[in-house]
Amino acid sequence: MKARKVMAGAAIVLATALVATACGAGSKDAGATTGELAFAHNKPWNFDAFSKVSKQDIDISLKSTQYSGDPYRAFIRQSFRTKESPGLFTWEVSTALDELAEQGVIAETTDLWTEAVDKGYVTDAVRQLYTVNGKQYCTPISVDDWVMFYNKSVFTKYNLTVPTTWDQLMQVAATLKQHGVTPFWNQTKNFSFVFFQTLLAGTDLQLYNDLSTGKAKYTDPRVVAVMNTWLDLQKKGYFNDPGQTDFARDLMREGKIAMAPEGTWFTADAALAGMTMGKDVDMFVIPPVKPGAATPIAIETAPVCVGESSKQKSLGLKFSQWWMSPQGQEPWVKQQGNMPFNTDAEAPTPEMKTLKTKLATGKYEYYNRYFEATPVPIRTVALEQFSAFLTNRGEPTQYLKAIQAAADEYWAGR
Amino acid sequence: MARSGATSYQGQARGFLLPSLALVLLVFYLPVLYTFYLSFTKYNGLGTPEFVGLDNFAAMFEDSAFLDAVRNTTIWVVGTLVLPVGLGLLVAVLAYGFRGSGWLRLPFLVPYALSGVAVGVIWSFMLGSGGALTQALQFLDLPGSELRWLQDSPLNTVVMVVAAAWQGVGVNALLFTVGLQSIPKEPLEAARIDGATGWRLFTNMTWPLLRPSTTVVVGLSIVNGLKTFDIVQAMTQGGPARSSETLALTMYRDTFVNSDYGLGSAVAIFLSIVTVGASIIYLRRQLSLSSNSLGGGK
Numbered sequence: 001m002k003a004r005k006v007m008a009g010a011a012i013v014l015a016t017a018l019v020a021t022a023c024g025a026g027s028k029d030a031g032a033t034t035g036e037l038a039f040a041h042n043k044p045w046n047f048d049a050f051s052k053v054s055k056q057d058i059d060i061s062l063k064s065t066q067y068s069g070d071p072y073r074a075f076i077r078q079s080f081r082t083k084e085s086p087g088l089f090t091w092e093v094s095t096a097l098d099e100l101a102e103q104g105v106i107a108e109t110t111d112l113w114t115e116a117v118d119k120g121y122v123t124d125a126v127r128q129l130y131t132v133n134g135k136q137y138c139t140p141i142s143v144d145d146w147v148m149f150y151n152k153s154v155f156t157k158y159n160l161t162v163p164t165t166w167d168q169l170m171q172v173a174a175t176l177k178q179h180g181v182t183p184f185w186n187q188t189k190n191f192s193f194v195f196f197q198t199l200l201a202g203t204d205l206q207l208y209n210d211l212s213t214g215k216a217k218y219t220d221p222r223v224v225a226v227m228n229t230w231l232d233l234q235k236k237g238y239f240n241d242p243g244q245t246d247f248a249r250d251l252m253r254e255g256k257i258a259m260a261p262e263g264t265w266f267t268a269d270a271a272l273a274g275m276t277m278g279k280d281v282d283m284f285v286i287p288p289v290k291p292g293a294a295t296p297i298a299i300e301t302a303p304v305c306v307g308e309s310s311k312q313k314s315l316g317l318k319f320s321q322w323w324m325s326p327q328g329q330e331p332w333v334k335q336q337g338n339m340p341f342n343t344d345a346e347a348p349t350p351e352m353k354t355l356k357t358k359l360a361t362g363k364y365e366y367y368n369r370y371f372e373a374t375p376v377p378i379r380t381v382a383l384e385q386f387s388a389f390l391t392n393r394g395e396p397t398q399y400l401k402a403i404q405a406a407a408d409e410y411w412a413g414r
Numbered sequence: 415m416a417r418s419g420a421t422s423y424q425g426q427a428r429g430f431l432l433p434s435l436a437l438v439l440l441v442f443y444l445p446v447l448y449t450f451y452l453s454f455t456k457y458n459g460l461g462t463p464e465f466v467g468l469d470n471f472a473a474m475f476e477d478s479a480f481l482d483a484v485r486n487t488t489i490w491v492v493g494t495l496v497l498p499v500g501l502g503l504l505v506a507v508l509a510y511g512f513r514g515s516g517w518l519r520l521p522f523l524v525p526y527a528l529s530g531v532a533v534g535v536i537w538s539f540m541l542g543s544g545g546a547l548t549q550a551l552q553f554l555d556l557p558g559s560e561l562r563w564l565q566d567s568p569l570n571t572v573v574m575v576v577a578a579a580w581q582g583v584g585v586n587a588l589l590f591t592v593g594l595q596s597i598p599k600e601p602l603e604a605a606r607i608d609g610a611t612g613w614r615l616f617t618n619m620t621w622p623l624l625r626p627s628t629t630v631v632v633g634l635s636i637v638n639g640l641k642t643f644d645i646v647q648a649m650t651q652g653g654p655a656r657s658s659e660t661l662a663l664t665m666y667r668d669t670f671v672n673s674d675y676g677l678g679s680a681v682a683i684f685l686s687i688v689t690v691g692a693s694i695i696y697l698r699r700q701l702s703l704s705s706n707s708l709g710g711g712k
Contacts (some may be wrong), residue, residue: 069670070666070671071670073459073670074669074670074673077459077460080460099458100460103460103461105460188653189651241544243542243543243562243565244542245538245542377674380667380671380672384653388654391562391565391654392565392654
């Protein structure tokens, strides 16, 4: 009798617990536009400091939770199946954005974009990156350009001037090599695409774009030729050991490498390594391998998105709108030291001002960084294959074939 | 009277076990069933899973990277049996029976307190390109400094097995020591009187009497070898180009990197079947042997 009572009691407790977790509070957007916004992200940036700024400006503070690594994506995807999809979270553009938009799990931001572009806060080119099937989703935290960062002291030491053509860049590299300094930085795994993108886009930007939409194949002889150029540079000893896991900023500070193609966010990295922009380190636009009408520049953009079914949808959208405007952008780029995407907003440092002016006055064509331009299943294989190519320094065809196999599989399912 | 007391006690015992059982069912077995279901679907974490039958399993077995992962996992199982178990036994036998032997075992035990990731990071520092081992070999003018420990396959898997062995020797030595301590002294003394010494004494007397410990150690090692993840993920992430991937890493890559939950689930189910099957086969054999050797009737 006693036993039965205990078992019955336990069963009731369990049943209640199950029902409670399964149901939970209903998730309706509370409609609030001030308060504390739950923010999930996978960036190494200081959002607590930024939260103080936003609290002062629009009375919204950020409650940030940082996640790292690949499970972040799984976490966000799973959150849409619960009642707790985040009010604001960081994501990626391109196929990753398409997936969420097509499922209808993120809030549409078309109106915010129309207003922002009309007021000149952001260019139409950037809007294209956030467009899926004619509508916009998410808003940008930053739009970074990829330029060549270089150790200024090393350049001064060997009397080198900033190159403006590819031949000049190769001259600089040869001179550095002669003096025993490794010219360029490279690394396997997540950054193994960097020189592939630099060389391919600099040779034939249309081919680069066709690769990312499946119109061209990785086994195309023109791609093979670019890989052979890359192999040639490696054989000349122009790169550090790609297996080194040291940060580029530390290798540059120590003078172990002289130049590294990085996004303009690298200024924050350089500061972490104790290098001052303009004094120890500076940047120049990477000259194209084959000069054409416009110089290609890779851009990457970090979006923030709002969950469609989130209880904090209005709050998240208000914050996104503010962050995209100069009121939000200026303190942000001031904190980060990188380039604002508002053409009107002030660049935070003299070096950024110089770059901004240069980009505004010259002829440049922007392309999506390889990491974002390539669909995720292809990108995973490509990063593995590029890493193997860098490690083994051999004939590139086998690696390209493996990437193309993944590409064939992906595009066949479209 | 006595009977109702006994059943009421059993009922109470069941009642106390029920919440924990419910927790295990909810948090472990239900997800396993869900993974089993997902392995027959195509699912990317959004929307609803689409039933595709055995497609994931077919794709899995046709993928050469998967077959490499099976090969690597086999190397891990064999390596974990040879190195941590073999060396553990050696350490236990050699450091047994004399004063202060506990102190001799201690240095082997300390690495076990580290997490797999910490072990991976330490050994990456030693085995990485231009790392401590390469520099030491160059300094001492010994061969092997040109070897790329973590980049050439299957060398990278073998050196990672060594790193895992560094961690695992201690606890195996401890388990074997406990086993040695529980061996009754009389049979060994009788054997010594009969003239058995050293190697003969070990193989004919000590080793069979050590069976309970051996069962535990080998059984655990097989399972641990099959589910190797953290050390490999910390050292090479399964690379370069998936050459050092184990089945657990394949499962991780498909699920969390590629968001192909169906394929990842298929790999997980395959790995689970292999692990459970290996454990059942091994334990059945060991336990039937023990019941035979402990003498005839029940």
